[in-house]
Amino acid sequence: MARPTTRAGPLCTEQFGSQAARGCCAAADGSLQWETWGWRWWGFSGAGTANPGGRDAGEGGAPGTAFPTLSRLLAVFLPQGFPDSVSPDYLPYQLWDSVQAFASSLSGSLATHAVLLGIGVGNAKASVSAATATWIVKDSTGMLGRIVFAWWKGSKLDCNAKQWRLFADILNDVAMFLEIMAPIYPVCFTVTICISNLAKCIVSVAGGATRAALTMHQARRNNMADVSAKDSSQETLVNLAGLLVSLLMLPLVSDCPSFSLGCFFLLTALHVYANYRAVHALVIETLNEGRLRLVLKHFLQRGEVLDPTSANRMEPLWTGFWPSLSLSLGVPLHRLISSVFELQQLVEGHREPYLLHWDQSQSPKKESWVIIKDTHQVLDKLFPKFLKGLQDMGWKTEKHQLEVDEWRATWLLSPEKKIL
Structure with missing residues (x-):
């Protein structure tokens, strides 16, 4: 049966998520006519496009779907708005x-x-x-x-x-x-x-x-x-x-x-x-200790930030429970210092809202203060570039998956300075 010819261009268009777009046109007899312009298909390799074909899924279904029954069946087991409502992985x-x-x-x-x-x-x-x-x-x-x-x-x-x-x-x-x-x-x-x-x-x-x-x-x-x-x-x-x-x-x-x-x-x-x-x-866009170590190592060696896909592919899955480096965040002060002099050495020369401390069992105390000061200088220089690189590559920097304890310190002599 031949479809009536249209007398005018599209009156409006509609789209079901990222599925097919279709246009509403006026037919010769004055009725509405719907033209499907394409659809998307999904599989192991991701998304692809196909030329228009098949028939519409009908009311309540995705337009342009060649198999409306299958589409309704998948809707029972897939989140509403799939694939746009979920992560690509x-x-x-x-x-x-x-x-x-x-x-x-x-x-x-x-x-x-x-x-x-x-x-x-x-x-x-x-x-x-x-x-x-x-x-x-x-x-x-x-x-x-x-x-x-x-x-x-x-x-x-x-x-x-x-x-x-x-x-x-x-x-x-x-x-x-x-x-x-x-x-x-x-x-x-x-x-x-x-x-x-x-x-x-x-x-x-x-x-x-x-x-x-x-x-x-x-x-x-x-x-x-x-x-x-x-x-x-x-x-x-x-x-x-x-x-x-x-x-x-x-x-x-x-x-x-x-x-x-x-x-x-x-x-x-x-x-x-x-x-x-x-x-x-899985490609998780937030940094945990393992992914942060990989991204930092690549950045320090090549000056570039790894994208989330590459970092997740390199992340160890069998040995990720036991980090190779001991990193503690949010620890009490008594684990960092044993005297007022040591506290003064830690905070001298920088005004950042955190304290760094080197494990003194790994080096003499005097050398430890030098390492900490040098580390602060390196961080002040590299961190803005590193943070921008993370954001440009698609990492979510507003949150993280690092294990952080609840200890915090506030300097009473300088209320505006808070040490994390």
Whole structure:
């Protein structure tokens, strides 16, 4: 059926996010006619454009989408306004995260089967009270571990979200391995599953906290709740698929422990690889200690500032928990000085709102004051250029992910000077 010809140019245009633009024209019969001018498609490699074609998605859908049903289905699992409402690394991260969640779901089914077998499910001689006591001890151990870990490492999880995310998933694999091995050594069964549950509770703290930090990074329109909710929907769908596959897998492996263990190792390898690819795909534009060290080293060597993509690709993911340099921010004065003379030496000759201190165990005290003064002079000269370079390359300098304690000092003799 031929489309009526228009009598005039476009009356107005509309656009659905970064999707296709379309124009409203007056048709020959006086009705409105909508012309789609293009669309965008998205995949692993990012965005691309295609010539106009297909049909409109209809009311409530994105214009210019060739498959309106698929578009509506994706809207169930993607944040509103995707891809503009999320960070550019959202799609590759979520795809690899879905792969690791699927592998983890299958491994979890094998581990749960082993734990139930060890407790005595299916064994007529097993005592219900003994199984209940074992379960209570297991849960209690995990609860205590959750509290202690949150107190011990809670403040560090934001600073190294990618590293702790990877750590949490690997520790989860270790916990499931212990659960699978527990029935093989019945004498140590209770101790083994208590250790396993302790590890899983640490995983829940580290994984949940880092997930929140990554959601904050991915949400670009104050839409953290939407991004988090859609991430939960994606994970639920993946876990449902994992459960369905587990129903087919468990009868095949239940009577063969060696085959079950082999499947677990294959799934664990896939899980670790997918997790590594997921966190490696993240490009976080704020500086933590690891990224700051890389950017500073490059700047001092070449006079250029690394862009966020390059710095994130170079950031260590396996050893990022243990920095090679000891950097402490916001420490009490007694850790820096032991006398009024030392305090005077630290503040003499500069009026910046912070104190620097060199570890005196690394050099004689007199040499230490010289190093500090020289450092202040170098910083005063280089920092403005460094800060401008960070901003020009796309780093977010209004916030950071450095671990800073709460100690602050104010000079009473000079109220305008505050030492951080």
